Amino acid sequence: MTAATPELPGPLAALAPYLDHYGYLAVGVLVLLDNAALPVPGQTVLILAAVFAGAGRLDLAAVVAVALVAAVAGDCLGYLLGRSGGRAMVQRYGRYVWLTEERLHRGEEFFARYGGRVVVIARFIDGLRQTNGIIAGTTEMPWRRFLPCNVLGAVLWVGVWSAVGYLAGSNIDEVYRQALRFQLYLLIAVGVLAVLLAVRHLVRRRRER
Numbered sequence: 001m002t003a004a005t006p007e008l009p010g011p012l013a014a015l016a017p018y019l020d021h022y023g024y025l026a027v028g029v030l031v032l033l034d035n036a037a038l039p040v041p042g043q044t045v046l047i048l049a050a051v052f053a054g055a056g057r058l059d060l061a062a063v064v065a066v067a068l069v070a071a072v073a074g075d076c077l078g079y080l081l082g083r084s085g086g087r088a089m090v091q092r093y094g095r096y097v098w099l100t101e102e103r104l105h106r107g108e109e110f111f112a113r114y115g116g117r118v119v120v121i122a123r124f125i126d127g128l129r130q131t132n133g134i135i136a137g138t139t140e141m142p143w144r145r146f147l148p149c150n151v152l153g154a155v156l157w158v159g160v161w162s163a164v165g166y167l168a169g170s171n172i173d174e175v176y177r178q179a180l181r182f183q184l185y186l187l188i189a190v191g192v193l194a195v196l197l198a199v200r201h202l203v204r205r206r207r208e209r
Contacts, residue, residue, distance in 0.1 A: 035074025050165025071154035082137025119149040123157035
């Protein structure tokens with residue numbers, strides 16, 4: 001028996017007609033693009049699809065399968081774009097956004113040490129979710145290392161947000177607000193960590209000099 005869909009907060013309500021009309025296709029396309037450098041509401045549609053599954057309007061296993069394949073494929077696409085043309089784009093246009101060869105080299109060193117963790121965690125941070133594949137490809141992170149981290153990140157990301165949407169039920173409005181707050185805190189933590197690593201790198205360089 002199909003249950004009534006709970007009242008949805010603004011972003012979820014705006015996407016509901018598209019999910020009603022296109023179903024799993026909307027989940028697959030938006031999640032793929034969201035993980036391949038385009039700022040579309042892939043995470044939002046994943047949560048909404050899980051809410052629909054909780055109301056019996058979609059099948060949860062199918063939502064998870066479609067989102068998982070799309071997330072892995074999207075990050076792989078970003079990686080291939082970065083690997084094939086990312087360095088050339090940095091050399092040609094990087095100076096316009098203060099991305100020099102030296103900074104790219106530092107990025108390569110960072111990914112050599114922490115790239116796997118970044119790829120896994122990036123799924124939960126807007127901005128990094130869209131670009132981590134391209135960055136990994138541009139910095140020439142080995143494919144054999146990137147792929148398992150990509151899959152693990154996708155499993156965690158799809159698992160967490162599909163569970164949130166499915167279990168939230170009539171509390172989806174409050175749960176969605178808390179989810180956004182969680183993302184903000186995580187972004188702040190990543191920013192603080194990046195600053196600390198940059199400071200440590202500068203201190204080491206001065207000591208070497």
